[in-house]
Amino acid sequence: MTTGLYPRSTSISTVINTESVHQIYVEASGNPQGIPVVFLHGGPGSSCNQNHRRYFNQEHYYIIAFDQRGCGLSTPKGELSDNTTQDLIHDIEAIRQHFNITQWLIFGGSWGACLGLLYAQAFPHRVSGMILRGCFLGREQDLFWFAQQGASALFPDAWQAFIQDIPEAEQADLVKAFYQRLHHGDHTSQLKYAGIWSDWSSKVATHNLSSGASARVPDDALILKVRIETHYALHRYFIDENQILNNIDKLPKVPVTIIHGELDRTCLLSASQQLSASIANSELIELANTGHLIEEKNMIDALVNSTDRYVEMLQYTAETATK
Known part of the structure; x- marks a missing residue:
């Protein structure tokens, strides 16, 4: 082996x-x-x-x-x-x-x-x-688990950090809320929300690793990466x-x-x-x-x-x- x-x-x-x-x-x-x-x-x-x-x-x-x-x-x-x-x-x-x-x-x-x-x-x-x-x-349930309700119950503190800057009226569709900010917001807003999305994704993906992963400093490359991710998510992967x-x-x-x-x-x-x-x-x-x-x-x-x-x-x- x-x-x-x-x-x-x-x-x-x-x-x-x-x-x-x-x-x-x-x-x-x-x-x-x-x-x-x-x-x-x-x-x-x-x-x-x-x-x-x-x-x-x-x-x-x-x-x-x-x-x-x-x-x-x-x-x-x-x-x-x-x-x-x-x-x-x-x-x-x-x-x-x-x-x-x-x-x-x-x-x-x-x-x-x-x-x-x-x-x-x-x-x-x-x-x-x-x-x-x-x-x-x-599927809708696969995306919903990650970006709406499911993983949220497992990592409540990280989830709160993920949603805290999204108005309550928009929290029923967090993919759309992040998409709007990443694709139509100004550069400062794009940096902020790319970092927030990335931090949540990293927490969920790396929770089983003893050292975890440090938060990535938001930059233009991260904006482009998360824009692609939310582009596919908003369109339900086409x-x-x-x-x-x-x-x-x-x-x-x-x-x-x-x-x-x-x-x-x-x-x-x-x-x-x-x-x-x-x-x-x-x-x-x-x-x-x-x-x-x-x-x-x-x-x-x-x-x-x-x-x-x-x-x-x-x-x-x-x-x-x-x-």
Whole structure:
């Protein structure tokens, strides 16, 4: 059993042009003759980093990681036009075509798991398997838990700090309240509310870590990140209510492993349980003493063990990995 992350691998970066103003930053690493895998980062609004390549044995995997529209090193940074879930799905497919990959493994957590599932439903023949972490299904109840009522009862002091500057009349829809301030407020207001949103998100995500995470000093980069997050949240992730579970039959019949921390307070464990129950022969791994973040030790070990097992399950060769 492998424990810990694999060593860092070198990568080659490229930029994928779209039919819009967006240019997508992509990194490829590992073995071009290995199992193709696409890493889908969370958020929306986050980005990839070099540690994300370390969940895969670079001798056996060809690792493709990219920053979603407006995120990380993709440009224009923070751009919201032509930035919807459907656009991201088509970006994933464009990246696959760019690298001449026939099928690839989907690896995503939180929002990345949601995006991976939607891509697999749109392009089922392009998916060889799925490893999903801390699944977020983009339903009203999933967003409500985080941003309205649910996690609020678990962290009352942090919740009070989150809502205290929002007038009571607006507290029935906190996503809308923050969206208005982040997208239409002046710069000072945007800095303030980006910091408040980020502090709440960090508290919920890092509660299981002994050291926790220090509050991030609000800056323009944080404004852009939270603007993307609230852009997607306000528009309910640009999908129909319960779209993933209602279209579960569109998923390909491939190996699916779902891993969820029992102490995850950002994404509901019940979402992963419902998802697993809906996918025949899927594997659900519930991790004790584990929260939401990919960096937690138990989560690292479970994810690396899964990618190792998929090497044997998928048994890719150079001829089947590319066209």
